[in-house]
Amino acid sequence: MSMxxxxxxxxxxxxxxxxxxxxxxxxxxxxGIEAAAGGGMMMAAAGPxxxxxxxxxxxxxxxxxxxxxxKIQVIKVVREATGLGLAExxxxxxxxxxxxxxxxxxxxxxxxxxxxxxxxxxxxxx
Numbered sequence: 001m002s003m004x005x006x007x008x009x010x011x012x013x014x015x016x017x018x019x020x021x022x023x024x025x026x027x028x029x030x031x032g033i034e035a036a037a038g039g040g041m042m043m044a045a046a047g048p049x050x051x052x053x054x055x056x057x058x059x060x061x062x063x064x065x066x067x068x069x070x071k072i073q074v075i076k077v078v079r080e081a082t083g084l085g086l087a088e089x090x091x092x093x094x095x096x097x098x099x100x101x102x103x104x105x106x107x108x109x110x111x112x113x114x115x116x117x118x119x120x121x122x123x124x125x126x
Contacts (some may be wrong), residue, residue, distance in 0.1 A: 062126055
């Protein structure tokens with residue numbers, strides 16, 4: 001006989017504390033599954049591949065907003081950073097949410113973010 005997810009959930013929720021502890025011990029001994037640090041959920045033991053987390057190495061600098069009083073300074077910074085002409089840089093600054101530069105390493109992206117922020121823009125690194 002097969003239980004539905006609802007039936008299984010109801011059965012687990014109805015366990016006494018003693019039964020829940022024994023279930024946890026059984027799952028660990030039989031399947032190598034231990035309770036997560038937060039309790040409640042069970043997690044499979046992580047293998048070496050799960051421990052390896054890739055660190056992001058490429059960032060896009062996205063202009064989110066511009067202080068209206070400092071718009072000209074932000075346009076100047078965008079022009080210097082991108083090599084765009086005045087009209088293109090102004091169009092980029094006029095429509096926030098677009099990437100100013102893409103594929104930068106973390107140091108370059110942080111430097112450009114600081115430069116734009118100091119000029120009066122709000123930037124996200126994605």
